[in-house]
Amino acid sequence: MTAQVPSDGATGAAAIHDIDAYMTRLGQAAREAATTLRRTPTGAKNAALLAMAEALEAARGEVLAANARDLERGRAGGLDAALLDRLALDDARIDAMLEGLSQVAALPDPVGEIDGLRARPSGIQVGQMRVPLGVIGIIYESRPNVTLEAASLCLKSGNAAILRGGSEARDSNAAIAACIARGLAAAGLPAGSVQVVATTDRAAVGRLIAMPEFVDVIIPRGGKSLIERITREARVPVIKHLDGVCHVYLDATADPEKALAIAVNAKTHRYGTCNTMETLLVDAPLAASLLPRLAAAYADKGVELRGCERTRALVPEALAAEEADWHAEYLAPVLAIRVVDGIEAAMAHIERYGSQHTDAIVTESWSLARRFLAEVDSSSVMVNASTRFADGFEYGLGAEIGISTDKLHARGPVGLEGLTTRKYVVFGDGQVRR
Amino acid sequence: MTAQVPSDGATGAAAIHDIDAYMTRLGQAAREAATTLRRTPTGAKNAALLAMAEALEAARGEVLAANARDLERGRAGGLDAALLDRLALDDARIDAMLEGLSQVAALPDPVGEIDGLRARPSGIQVGQMRVPLGVIGIIYESRPNVTLEAASLCLKSGNAAILRGGSEARDSNAAIAACIARGLAAAGLPAGSVQVVATTDRAAVGRLIAMPEFVDVIIPRGGKSLIERITREARVPVIKHLDGVCHVYLDATADPEKALAIAVNAKTHRYGTCNTMETLLVDAPLAASLLPRLAAAYADKGVELRGCERTRALVPEALAAEEADWHAEYLAPVLAIRVVDGIEAAMAHIERYGSQHTDAIVTESWSLARRFLAEVDSSSVMVNASTRFADGFEYGLGAEIGISTDKLHARGPVGLEGLTTRKYVVFGDGQVRR
Numbered sequence: 001m002t003a004q005v006p007s008d009g010a011t012g013a014a015a016i017h018d019i020d021a022y023m024t025r026l027g028q029a030a031r032e033a034a035t036t037l038r039r040t041p042t043g044a045k046n047a048a049l050l051a052m053a054e055a056l057e058a059a060r061g062e063v064l065a066a067n068a069r070d071l072e073r074g075r076a077g078g079l080d081a082a083l084l085d086r087l088a089l090d091d092a093r094i095d096a097m098l099e100g101l102s103q104v105a106a107l108p109d110p111v112g113e114i115d116g117l118r119a120r121p122s123g124i125q126v127g128q129m130r131v132p133l134g135v136i137g138i139i140y141e142s143r144p145n146v147t148l149e150a151a152s153l154c155l156k157s158g159n160a161a162i163l164r165g166g167s168e169a170r171d172s173n174a175a176i177a178a179c180i181a182r183g184l185a186a187a188g189l190p191a192g193s194v195q196v197v198a199t200t201d202r203a204a205v206g207r208l209i210a211m212p213e214f215v216d217v218i219i220p221r222g223g224k225s226l227i228e229r230i231t232r233e234a235r236v237p238v239i240k241h242l243d244g245v246c247h248v249y250l251d252a253t254a255d256p257e258k259a260l261a262i263a264v265n266a267k268t269h270r271y272g273t274c275n276t277m278e279t280l281l282v283d284a285p286l287a288a289s290l291l292p293r294l295a296a297a298y299a300d301k302g303v304e305l306r307g308c309e310r311t312r313a314l315v316p317e318a319l320a321a322e323e324a325d326w327h328a329e330y331l332a333p334v335l336a337i338r339v340v341d342g343i344e345a346a347m348a349h350i351e352r353y354g355s356q357h358t359d360a361i362v363t364e365s366w367s368l369a370r371r372f373l374a375e376v377d378s379s380s381v382m383v384n385a386s387t388r389f390a391d392g393f394e395y396g397l398g399a400e401i402g403i404s405t406d407k408l409h410a411r412g413p414v415g416l417e418g419l420t421t422r423k424y425v426v427f428g429d430g431q432v433r434r
Numbered sequence: 435m436t437a438q439v440p441s442d443g444a445t446g447a448a449a450i451h452d453i454d455a456y457m458t459r460l461g462q463a464a465r466e467a468a469t470t471l472r473r474t475p476t477g478a479k480n481a482a483l484l485a486m487a488e489a490l491e492a493a494r495g496e497v498l499a500a501n502a503r504d505l506e507r508g509r510a511g512g513l514d515a516a517l518l519d520r521l522a523l524d525d526a527r528i529d530a531m532l533e534g535l536s537q538v539a540a541l542p543d544p545v546g547e548i549d550g551l552r553a554r555p556s557g558i559q560v561g562q563m564r565v566p567l568g569v570i571g572i573i574y575e576s577r578p579n580v581t582l583e584a585a586s587l588c589l590k591s592g593n594a595a596i597l598r599g600g601s602e603a604r605d606s607n608a609a610i611a612a613c614i615a616r617g618l619a620a621a622g623l624p625a626g627s628v629q630v631v632a633t634t635d636r637a638a639v640g641r642l643i644a645m646p647e648f649v650d651v652i653i654p655r656g657g658k659s660l661i662e663r664i665t666r667e668a669r670v671p672v673i674k675h676l677d678g679v680c681h682v683y684l685d686a687t688a689d690p691e692k693a694l695a696i697a698v699n700a701k702t703h704r705y706g707t708c709n710t711m712e713t714l715l716v717d718a719p720l721a722a723s724l725l726p727r728l729a730a731a732y733a734d735k736g737v738e739l740r741g742c743e744r745t746r747a748l749v750p751e752a753l754a755a756e757e758a759d760w761h762a763e764y765l766a767p768v769l770a771i772r773v774v775d776g777i778e779a780a781m782a783h784i785e786r787y788g789s790q791h792t793d794a795i796v797t798e799s800w801s802l803a804r805r806f807l808a809e810v811d812s813s814s815v816m817v818n819a820s821t822r823f824a825d826g827f828e829y830g831l832g833a834e835i836g837i838s839t840d841k842l843h844a845r846g847p848v849g850l851e852g853l854t855t856r857k858y859v860v861f862g863d864g865q866v867r868r
Contacts (some may be wrong), residue, residue, distance in 0.1 A: 035811075118830065134811070134841065216841055255864065375473045380857065384861075384864050386862075386866045389867055407568065408671045423811075
C-alpha cells in the first residue's frame with residue numbers, strides 16, 4: 001500500500017509514500033528501544049523526563065507558534081468551539097505540562113518491584129517482578145498535551161511508545177515530539193523510545209493496531225466510535241475506555257445531608273467527565289422528603305431533570321424519562337432520576353443499564369454497604385462518596401493514562417502500574433524437579 | 435444458521451438444530467448465573483465442589499462406561515495411541531479428579547480480598563477488591579478430566595463457565611457434566627454456573643468466541659493451531675498458551691555440579707511439557723570441561739543432540755543444528771546446544787529465538803543473576819533452578835488452569851487469581867470532590 005502524504009513544512013518531515021513500510025520502521029525501532037528501556041535504570045528515565053521539560057521550556061515559543069497554525073487551520077476548517085478549546089495551548093497549559101513531567105519523574109518506578117516472594121517446599125523461592133509491557137501504541141484526538149503526558153508515563157514505566165495524535169493537532173504534536181526527542185537524546189536513550197507518527201494518513205492507524213510483532217498493547221483515547229472501531233479491528237490487546245453511565249443510589253438509610261451533597265456533587269462538579277453521575281436512584285421512603293430539595297439544588301445549577309412517574313409525582317417540573325434515558329451518558333447538565341424500592345431494585349437497575357464504570361451508594365447501613373460493594377460489578381464501587389473521585393490522581397496513582405472499562409489486566413483508573421505486567425522470578429541454589 | 439447434529443443416545447441430549455440459538459441460551463444462562471456467583475459465599479461454592487465429588491464417586495461406573503464408548507469410537511476412528519492415552523479414564527484418574535476437587539475446595543477464596551486500602555487527602559479510603567471475571571469460556575481437547583478441573587477452578591473463583599471439550603471425549607464429558615450438574619443442584623447453585631456444550635458441531639466454538647455480551651474471556655487449551663485460530667477469530671479477550679521454547683544458560687561462573695544437574699533435569703524430567711528446556715546455551719569457557727560430561731548424561735537418557743559448530747568440536751556425535759533448531763519446541767528427547775560468549779550473547783539468543791515462556795541462568799555471580807532476572811523478558815525467569823519448576827503447583831498457586839504466554843492480565847502459571855480481576859472500592863463518609 002502506498003499513500004501520498006503532503007510534505008509537512010512545519011516539521012521538515014519528508015513525504016511518506018509507503019505507510020506500511022513507515023509504520024514497520026517505527027515498530028522495529030520501538031521494539032529495539034523496548035529492549036533497552038527494560039534495563040534502563042530509574043535515574044536515566046527521570047533524567048530524560050527532566051530534559052524533556054527543559055527542551056519544552058526552551059521551545060515554548062515554537063510550540064505556541066505551531067499550535068497557532070493548528071488553531072488557524074482548525075478555524076478555517078470549521079472545527080467547533082469545544083474542539084478548538086481542547087486543541088489550544090497557552091502558557092498556563094505549557095506550565096501544566098512542565099509540572100506534569102516533574103511529577104511523573106518524582107513518582108516511584110514500578111519496574112523491578114518484587115511481590116510475594118515466598119519459599120516453596122522444593123527449596124526454590126518464587127515471586128512476581130513488575131516489568132514493562134514492551135511497546136505501547138496510543139491513539140488519541142485533538143489535545144496536544146496528551147502527547148507529552150502519554151510519552152512520560154510510558155517512558156517512566158519502561159515502555160517504548162508510538163503515539164498517533166489527531167490530524168488537527170499535527171503541528172503542535174510535531175513541535176512537542178521534537179522536545180521529547182531532545183530529552184531522550186540528552187539522557188542517552190534511544191530515539192525509538194518515544195515516536196510520534198508523522199503522517200495523518202488513516203492507514204497508519206490501521207497498521208499500528210495490526211503489528212503484534214512490534215506492539216504489545218493499544219490504548220485508544222477519544223470518542224466512543226473511534227474506540228469501538230479500534231477494538232473491532234485491532235490484532236493486539238486493547239486497554240480501552242468506553243462509556244461512563246454512573247449511578248448514585250440514595251438508600252432510605254442514608255444521612256440526608258450526605259445524600260444531598262453527594263448527589264449534587266456527582267452531577268454538577270463537572271458535566272463532561274466520564275465519572276459524572278448520569279442516573280440518580282432514590283429509595284422510595286427517602287424520595288418524598290429529599291427529591292424536592294434535590295430538585296431545587298439542581299434547578300439552581302441549571303440541570304434538566306428526566307424522571308420516572310414516581311419522580312414526576314414529587315418533582316412536577318421533571319420531564320418524563322424514556323427508556324433511552326436510563327442508557328444515556330449525557331455528558332451534559334441533564335440527569336435521569338428513578339425512584340426504586342430498596343437496594344435490590346437499585347442494583348438490578350445498575351446491572352441492566354450501567355456501563356460498569358463507577359457506581360455509589362449512600363447509606364448508613366453497614367450490611368447494605370457491604371452488599372453493594374460486593375455485588376455491584378463496576379470498575380469503581382463507592383460508599384458515601386461522590387463518583388467524581390474515580391480518577392487516578394484522587395486514588396493516589398500519581399498519574400493516569402486513562403480509565404479502563406475492561407475487566408482484564410487493568411480496570412478503572414490506569415496509572416504506571418497498569419502499563420506494566422508481572423513475570424515470575426525463581427531463585428534457586430541448584431534445585432531440580434523430583 | 436442451523437446445523438443438524440446427530441442425536442446423542444448416550445447422553446439423551448436432543449438434536450440441536452440451531453447452534454446460534456443454543457449457544458445464545460447457554461450464554462444467557464451463564465451471564466445470569468455469574469450474577470449469582472458473584473455474591474455466593476465461599477461455603478456454598480465449596481459445598482458444590484464436594485457435592486460434585488460425591489456425585490462423581492456415585493457415578494464412577496457410568497463415567498467409566500461412557501469413557502469406554504469414547505475409546506472404542508476413537509480406536510475405530512483411528513486415533514493415535516498418545517491421543518487415546520489422554521482420552522482414557524481409569525479408577526486412578528478418577529481418584530485424581532476426586533482429590534483435585536477437595537484440593538480446590540480447600541484453597542483460599544480469592545474473591546473479596548481487598549489490597550492496598552489507603553487513606554487519601556480528600557478523606558476517602560481507596561483499595562482494590564478481587565472479584566470474578568464473570569463468564570469464562572474454555573475450549574479444550576481430548577482429556578476429559580479437564581472438564582471437572584476447569585469447572586472447579588471457575589466455580590471457586592466465582593465465575594460461570596461454558597466448557598467445550600473435544601468431540602472424541604463426547605460421552606465422557608457428558609457423564610462428567612451430569613455429576614457437575616448434580617453437585618451444583620445439591621448446593622443450590624444455578625445450573626448455568628457450569629455448562630458443558632452438548633454439541634460437537636464446530637459452529638458452537640465460532641459462536642462461543644464471538645459473544646462478548648455473554649462471555650468475558652476465552653481460555654483455549656490445546657495444540658498451537660487451535661489456539662492461533664481462536665485468537666485470530668475471537669471477539670472477546672483470550673488468555674492463551676502458545677509455545678514453550680525454554681532455555682538454560684550455563685555461565686562460566688556456574689557451579690559445574692549445579693549446571694549439570696539443572697541442564698539434565700530441565701531436559702529429561704519430562705519431554706512433552708511446555709517448561710522443558712529445548713535449547714541449552716553454554717558459555718565458552720565452561721564448554722570444554724562440561725559439554726562432554728553433559729553429552730554423556732544425555733546419551734544415557736537417549737537424548738539426541740543438535741549443536742552449533744563449537745558444540746560439535748567438543749561433542750562429535752552431535753548432529754549439526756540448523757536455524758530451525760533454535761526455533762524448535764521439540765517436545766521430545768531432542769536438544770539444541772549452542773556455545774555462546776557470555777551473558778550478552780546468551781540473552782541475545784533468548785531474545786531472538788525464545789518464546790518468552792521460561793528461561794534460566796546457572797551462575798554463582800550475583801551481578802549476572804541480577805542482570806538476567808531484570809533483562810530476560812519471559813513469563814518465568816530463573817536463577818539456579820530447573821525450568822521444570824514453571825508450574826502452578828510448584829509455584830504454590832494450589833491449582834492451575836494453564837500457563838499464559840500473554841503479557842496482559844495473567845502471565846505464567848494461571849491459578850485462581852488469574853481467573854479474577856480487581857475493582858476499586860472507595861469508602862467515604864459523605865466526601866465530595868472540591
